[in-house]
Amino acid sequence: MNSSRDVSDRTALVALDWGTSSLRAFRMDAEGTVLERRSGGHGIQNLPAPGNAGFQQAFDEICGDWLEDRDVPVIAGGMVGSAQGWKEAPYLACPVRLETLGSAATAMKTETGRTILIAPGVSFETPAGMPDVMRGEEIQIAGVLADRPEWSRHSLLVLPGTHSKWAEVRNGEIVRFSTYMTGELYSVLVRHSILGRLMPQDGKAAPEIATKAFADGVAMARTGSADDLTHQLFAVRTLGLTGRLPTAALGDYLSGLLIGHELVSGLAQISAARAGVPLVLVGENALCERYARAFSDLGSEPAGRIENPAPRGLFWLAVAAGLVQLERSGQYV
Known part of the structure; x- marks a missing residue:
């Protein structure tokens, strides 16, 4: 010492x-x-x-x-x-x-x-x-x-x-x-809304199922507009009720949907400035990994990730x- x-x-x-x-x-x-x-x-x-x-x-x-x-x-x-x-x-x-x-x-x-x-x-x-x-x-x-x-x-x-x-x-x-407010919105919806009722308190979906659920959420965000978000959010519940998604994967779907909407909005705002300009992810590695996957699904590749x-x-x-x-x-x- x-x-x-x-x-x-x-x-x-x-x-x-x-x-x-x-x-x-x-x-x-x-x-x-x-x-x-x-x-x-x-x-x-x-x-x-x-x-x-x-x-x-x-x-x-x-x-x-x-x-x-x-x-x-x-x-x-x-x-x-x-x-x-x-x-x-x-x-x-x-x-x-x-x-x-x-x-x-x-x-x-x-x-x-x-x-x-x-x-x-x-x-x-x-x-x-x-x-x-x-x-x-x-x-x-x-x-x-x-x-x-x-x-x-x-x-x-x-x-x-x-x-x-x-x-x-x-x-x-x-x-x-x-x-x-993506992270805060996710937390509020999981803890304090009906969307979280079907999500198990413990246990996670198998990695391949979780990855697909996240990608499906991103894809849903890409198909709609900002006006569709509250409508699309209810699908987090109905996909579980109808058995279309395992309840353990509903959180991953919600994460993909919210991050997807953020990226669709952000990329639209900066599209005019993006030609040849590096896009850099900054933050905690696991969260940046999710964002990198969502960017890739939307056709954009970050130039770097800094933790x-x-x-x-x-x-x-x-x-x-x-x-x-x-x-x-x-x-x-």
Whole structure:
């Protein structure tokens, strides 16, 4: 086990990816290498105590021992900067150049007097006047482009999740993005609607049956329009009632249907920008695998899949904010 002096001597940054349901911490050196990582369930909606005391306790528990010997800088991104977070950080309106996130970060003092720099979110307003926001995904995008600067010229990044994001990047700027509540909608329908009544609480369909059910859901989404979604959703129940699908495969069908509708909508919105532009999946591997299959079924192949670029993005945000000086020359994009 490292002594506190060993930890202090090598630690150049402590970075926090602080979301709604989870908190991840990264101890990093001056080149951005992750020396140690920790994770816990103390997201902003599951703190060990209410209010500031809960944030302070969660912070101390996950990384307090990394900060004992000297004033190591701390940077945080995600929902910790939301209106329900530890301290609200403003949204920057698109187009947003990614390295400007550092200079726009919000500083706050903890109860123990330590300064934490909190990343801002990003907002976008459609031509029709519909507002959209992201908080945390911009850090992941920054991490992707830090390692693949060629994608900063022009790329389309899809970040699956509870609230999936589709972001277009041009010349190092997030120029626009759209949010789809696909993951949350799936959870609500399974847990709180009649569609979940036939789905078994335990047990899964055989892999080949689950794969086909998912593909059938994607195919159904492709045949209809957005107006058909609520009608098509009821088939999740009737396919089970009539025995057309095993009940264990109904969740896979629902997943394919919802992801399919997201992809049909997203691809239609960006079709004019897609010629020769790489489409990149960013996120947890198993979920990205589902999206990759759906993209393939719809005739699109992602140029790459990146898992967990948040540590890289947080590091480059700290560099842009002047918290970390690179030991060798480096440039963001």
